[in-house]
Amino acid sequence: MRPSRELFMRMGLLTLLVPLVIVSILYYFNATEFMIPVIIGKMSLLFQIGIGLAGGFVLSGMTWLMGKWKYLDDVNFDYTLRLGIFNFSFQEILFLSFCAGVGEEIVFRGMIQPWLGILTTSFMFIALHGYLSYSSWPKVIFGLILFAVGTLLGILGAYVGLLAAIVAHILYDIVAFQRIQAEYEELKKKSIIPIAHEQEEHQE
Numbered sequence: 001m002r003p004s005r006e007l008f009m010r011m012g013l014l015t016l017l018v019p020l021v022i023v024s025i026l027y028y029f030n031a032t033e034f035m036i037p038v039i040i041g042k043m044s045l046l047f048q049i050g051i052g053l054a055g056g057f058v059l060s061g062m063t064w065l066m067g068k069w070k071y072l073d074d075v076n077f078d079y080t081l082r083l084g085i086f087n088f089s090f091q092e093i094l095f096l097s098f099c100a101g102v103g104e105e106i107v108f109r110g111m112i113q114p115w116l117g118i119l120t121t122s123f124m125f126i127a128l129h130g131y132l133s134y135s136s137w138p139k140v141i142f143g144l145i146l147f148a149v150g151t152l153l154g155i156l157g158a159y160v161g162l163l164a165a166i167v168a169h170i171l172y173d174i175v176a177f178q179r180i181q182a183e184y185e186e187l188k189k190k191s192i193i194p195i196a197h198e199q200e201e202h203q204e
Contacts, residue, residue, distance in 0.1 A: 005086050009096070016099035019106040034114045041161015051160050052167025059149055059168055060175035066145060067179050075142045076183070083177070084184020093177040101170030108150075109157030109165045118158060122150035 003011070026032045041048050067076055088096065104125075113121040126132050131146045133139040149172065157165035 008086060009092065012096040012099040015103040017103075019103045019111075022111070023106060035110050038110050038114060038157055038162045041163060043160055043164075045161075045163060048161040048163040049167055052156065052164035053171065055152060055156050055164065055168035056171025059152060059172035062145065062149060063172060063176045063179060066142070067183065072138050072142055074136075075138050077187075080180050080183045080187065083180050084187075087184075088177060088181065090178075093174055093181075097170045097173035097177065100173055101166050105153065105157065105162060105166045105169055109154060110162050113154055113157060118151060118154035122147055122154050125150035125153075 023032065023035070026035075043051070066072055108121050108125050112124065116124070123132075126143055126146045129146070131143045133143060153165045153169055156168055
């Protein structure tokens with residue numbers, strides 16, 4: 001059963017709030033020492049933002065190429081149907097991207113990566129997002145590309161700072177959401193969207 005639009009937005013908010021609560025609890029018990037090097041970073045905040053933007057543009061280029069690669073058409077079509085139906089406004093896309101970028105980077109790059117390393121954390125990142133599938137080669141390739149995305153975010157977090165990874169993640173999500181939204185609208189114009197799917201959209 002597909003989650004409602006309202007539930008999806010609430011889940012996005014929880015993605016932000018839960019990690020912040022966990023960090024607050026760890027801070028209360030003086031157990032955030034392992035996170036401090038990542039949070040502070042190895043560069044100034046201004047450089048972290050700049051490098052994060054550059055990294056975000058690289059990742060955005062990757063998601064654009066993924067959408068254009070014919071070999072991944074079936075996988076892209078599946079995710080377009082899943083997310084495009086919500087018809088998020090740009091403000092909602094910004095909100096969801098901010099929540100995911102901040103919340104997920106705190107968890108994966110801030111909490112898990114210092115203990116498990118970049119590659120293991122990236123593997124967990126795609127697995128928990130449901131991108132790990134061996135049912136077809138296109139899905140395997142799709143998962144490997146997103147593993148590369150997670151790895152790049154991990155490198156930013158480890159060698160630049162958490163803020164850089166957050167900025168790159170937010171920018172990537174914004175572009176990915178907008179690409180999916182645009183592809184969904186294009187499918188509707190071509191009357192490719194299944195009738196049942198369109199009826200479900202009108203019920204939102």
